[in-house]
Amino acid sequence: MILIVDDRQENILPLKKILELHRFSVDTAESGEEALKKILKTDYAVIILDVQMPGMDGFEVANAISGFSKSRDTSIIFLSAVNTEKKFITQGYTSGGIDYLTKPVDPDILVLKVKILHRLYDQQQELRATQDSLRKEVDIRKRAQEELAARFQELQTVLSSLPQMAFAVAPDGQIEYVNQHWFRYASSAKSFPETHEQDRLYDGWTTIFTQEDDFTREVRLKDLVTGEYRYHLLRILPIRQQDVLIRWIGTFTDIHSQKQAAELLEQQVKVRTNELQLKNIELERTNHELQQFTWVVSHDLKEPLRKIQLLNDTIKEKYLKGNDEAVSYLDRSIRSSARMSSLINDLLAYSRLSNxxxxxxxxxxxxxxxxxxxxxxxxxxxxxxxxxxxxxxxxxxxxxxxxxxxxxxxxxxxxxxxxxxxxxxxxxxxxxxxxxxxxxxxxxxxxxxxxxxxxxxxxxxxxxxxxxxxxxxxxxxxxxxxxxxxxxxxxxxxxxxxxxxxxxxxxxxxxxxxxxxxxxxxxxxxxxxx
Missing domain, CATH: 3.30.565.10 (Histidine kinase-like ATPase, C-terminal domain)
Structure with a gap:
């Protein structure tokens, strides 16, 4: 927006019409005091300021405007019909003016100057907005870095208190931090522990980091004190901030005792399995012998039962006719024999179920x-x-x-x-x-x-x-x-x-x-x- 300040309305109107024809928004003030009030409320790209005005003249208004931070990017063009001497022109520039024009003003020249100054104002505003945005971004990044550093410090405190070997690795694979347990298996804070030749862990270390995924495996590490290789469970986790990998956190957990116990248990299971297999073979043989025994016993039991039934029938028919009491007792004996025969047959059928x-x-x-x-x-x-x-x-x-x-x-x-x-x-x-x-x-x-x-x-x-x-x-x-x-x-x-x-x-x-x-x-x- 353009502000025209002049104590005479006949001077304001032509300038306003010319600028509005070139699609500028124009505001006016008829005194220095009125101009200062408007400047406090509105941002102006260019102020066209008359030098000679009752009350506050243009130089005094310009000096007052220079004290407003709100108008630090505003350009001032002085206009004067009387004060055309060098000392007045000099005073205009020292008061904060960008240009000093004498009346009558060439409209085309004035419009060109206003356009240039207005464009300069817009560029300054864009630059200032960019600077503010960059300043905010810098502040945000600075706070994020400070927060990240604080969290990493907390993480180091946590890792140092763990009973396992703990370490942090940068995205490029360089070790950033190790806790005290590290030095039982590694000679320095920048080198990894020595692993068993069959594990070959670190041959693929670069591949692990390029995958950016969790990594877990068992590995044997050489104890620098005893020289023996002990089983450890390696676990590596990626740490991300806003989907950006910032570091890896890893631990080596000593599982040597559990591994030995598992191997011992596996051996015991193998021994027990062999024993069970032998027992099963022996049980099958015993079962087979039992089946044979059942057949033999059933045959041996059936034979005397058949004779008992035959003899009872013979005695009943030949010797007990007319003796109802004896026949009753003998019938009970025959029925008992029949039940015994049926029981033997059922037992034999039950024994066949194992075939x-x-x-x-x-x-x-x-x-x-x-x-x-x-x-x-x-x-x-x-x-x-x-x-x-x-x-x-x-x-x-x-x-x-x-x-x-x-x-x-x-x-x-x-x-x-x-x-x-x-x-x-x-x-x-x-x-x-x-x-x-x-x-x-x-x-x-x-x-x-x-x-x-x-x-x-x-x-x-x-x-x-x-x-x-x-x-x-x-x-x-x-x-x-x-x-x-x-x-x-x-x-x-x-x-x-x-x-x-x-x-x-x-x-x-x-x-x-x-x-x-x-x-x-x-x-x-x-x-x-x-």
Whole structure:
């Protein structure tokens, strides 16, 4: 903005019009006092100041303006129609004027001078703004450096208090700081510790710093006192400020004791593993011998039992006709022998569970169709109804799966209500997880099979007993059996990596639930103890 100061309005108006035609913003004042008031409030690029004015003349106004810091970049052009002598011109320049023009003024010359001075003012303002910005930037950088130095001092204090070897490295790879523990492994603060030749750590030191990433590895350092190499864990972290890497901080943590303990533990594990392998071989041999012993004992026990049963039948038929009391005692002996024979057969079946067998795709519907032929007499005698839904084809060990269904169907027929024909239903669905309560899905990885009957049921508080060998919930006089069937089923389900569970209430029937994988992860079950 341009300020024109003159006590005569007829002098102000022409100058104002000329400058406004050249797109300058123009302000006016008709006295020195009014000009000083406006200068205190507004920044002016150029002041055109008349010399002769009542009150304060132009020289006095210029001297007053020179004391204002606000107007230090403002240029003053003096105008005078009377004071054209050299002494007045000199006084104008000494008062702070940039130029001294006499009236009448050439408008073109005046406009050119104003343009130049206005441009100079703008450049001075830009330069001053740049200087202020640079000054602020310098102050900010200075404060940041001071803060960084203070933080680095704090960091050095922390590193010096660590029990590990600690160091700081500049971005160019030069060591900036090391703590006292450093000198146990390094000869100076500017050299790295000596490492074992197999570690070759410092061959790739430059590569570590160019990656600008965390670095961790185990390394052996040479102890300068003892000469031995000790294991250390090296950890190097980049420190950044405003995404600019300023240094690396690293530590060497002594892990020699832990390393030795780990190596000792590894050796002990290896020894124990060898021992377990030997024990496993011995156990397999013992198991095989036990199986052979079971076969021999069962054969030897069966033979005298058969003779006892044969002799009892012979005595009953030939010598005890008409002696009802003796026949009663002999019948009890025959039944005991039969139970003993059944027990031996079940024990023999249980012992066979340790034999290896391969998995194969099994059609459960076909298996159950063949199995029901073995129950023709019992089904006819009890007038039982057996309903088998469509079952999926899954991977099983067929003979073991047959044992499971045989025991479950046998129990359902055996533990039926008096004078109530048994109803047995076998159904299945696919589920997504190995869980009794899992939701059914069309492509589940597990198959849930349910065997439901309408028999006498049992109290669920005995659930933890029914799958244990020789455990019975009913007396032998009420229901025959050895208490091994469900234990065999449970063992076979375990071989299939599956689950078996039961749900029941007294006089409301029982539901057995089996959960089996559709595809087995292992194709062969190895020998194991029963």
């Amino acid at each position: 290896p067998e391969s998995f194969e795709q099994t059609d459960l519907n076909g298996m159950l169709g063949e199995l029901l032929l073995d129950f023709d007499e019992a089904i006819s005698r009890t007038r039982a109804t057996i309903v088998i839904d469509k079952l999926p084809i899954i991977e099983t060990m067929p003979s073991r799966m047959r044992q499971i269904f045989q025991n479950l169907i046998s129990n359902a027929l055996k533990f039926s209500k008096q004078n109530v024909p048994p109803v047995i239903r076998i159904s299945a669905d696919l589920i997504e997880s190995k869980d009794i309560e899992a939701a059914p899905v069309s492509d589940g990885a597990y198959c849930r099979i349910m065997v439901q009957d309408n028999g006498i049921g049992f109290d669920e508080k005995f659930l933890d007993r029914i799958f244990v060998i020789f455990q019975r919930l009913h007396s032998r006089t009420s229901y025959e059996g050895t208490g091994i069937g469900l234990a065999i089923a449970k063992k076979n389900i375990d071989k299939h990596q599956g689950l078996i569970w039961a749900q029941s209430r007294v006089d409301e029937g029982t539901r057995f639930i089996l959960v089996l994988p559709v595809q087995q992860a292992s194709q062969l079950v190895v020998n194991e103890t029963v």
